[in-house]
Amino acid sequence: MKINLRKWNRVTHRDLGYFFFGVTLIYAISGIALNHNEIWNPNYIITHYEINVSPIEKEQINKQYVQKILEEQSFTGYKSHYFPKPYLLKVFFKEGVFLLDITTGALKFEILKKRPFFNQINFLHYDPGRWWTWFSDIYAISLSLLAITGLFIVRGKNGIKWRGLILATVGLLIPILFLVFFR
Numbered sequence: 207m208k209i210n211l212r213k214w215n216r217v218t219h220r221d222l223g224y225f226f227f228g229v230t231l232i233y234a235i236s237g238i239a240l241n242h243n244e245i246w247n248p249n250y251i252i253t254h255y256e257i258n259v260s261p262i263e264k265e266q267i268n269k270q271y272v273q274k275i276l277e278e279q280s281f282t283g284y285k286s287h288y289f290p291k292p293y294l295l296k297v298f299f300k301e302g303v304f305l306l307d308i309t310t311g312a313l314k315f316e317i318l319k320k321r322p323f324f325n326q327i328n329f330l331h332y333d334p335g336r337w338w339t340w341f342s343d344i345y346a347i348s349l350s351l352l353a354i355t356g357l358f359i360v361r362g363k364n365g366i367k368w369r370g371l372i373l374a375t376v377g378l379l380i381p382i383l384f385l386v387f388f389r
Contacts (some may be wrong), residue, residue: 212358216362219355222348229330236331239324248324253317259349261311264289272297275304279315 239248259275273284276299283300295306303319333339357366357374364370364379 219352219359222355223321225240226345226348226352229341230349232327233331233345236324236327240328240331241357247321248322249328250318250325251321253319255317256312256314259306259311259313262308264292264308267308275306275313292385300326 233382236248242248257279262271267287269284269287272284272287272295276282276284276297281299281301285298285300287297293307293309295308297306302315304313304315306313314334330338333342357370359365360370362368366374
């Protein structure tokens with residue numbers, strides 16, 4: 207019985223491509239989003255606003271005082287507070303943080319809201335747990351197989367014997383040159 211390697215190559219390439227279609231899009235989209243952290247936060251929408259309250263003495267500040275401020279601004283989920291500077295109160299709560307200058311009453315809020323879609327796919331990109339690590343490893347191995355089997359899909363001058371070889375070589379040289387010149 208003769209084994210048709212070209213057929214098995216195409217079948218492997220096709221089936222791995224179909225099976226990993228979704229996760230490939232997830233990694234591609236989240237990778238682009240994470241590459242541009244200097245432009246935007248791909249995980250959270252961050253909103254800032256300021257209000258003024260009456261100045262207060264440090265000794266008067268307790269959990270109840272902080273919770274009262276949160277309730278007045280329609281926030282819940284008090285977590286903790288501390289003084290990074292003697293005059294500055296920092297409060298952590300479910301939706302974000304606020305800083306209160308107790309001498310002036312200037313109250314600055316930073317509200318965090320999970321960015322829809324990107325927060326979820328970035329969670330997968332950051333490797334959320336053991337089971338996903340195993341799946342990601344299998345995916346990485348499969349990407350290697352996709353790359354290798356892809357080299358042998360097309361025959362002739364457009365395949366690996368000429369055009370494909372040139373393109374594969376250039377594609378391999380780009381990261382090597384980047385490492386040589388920019389690292």
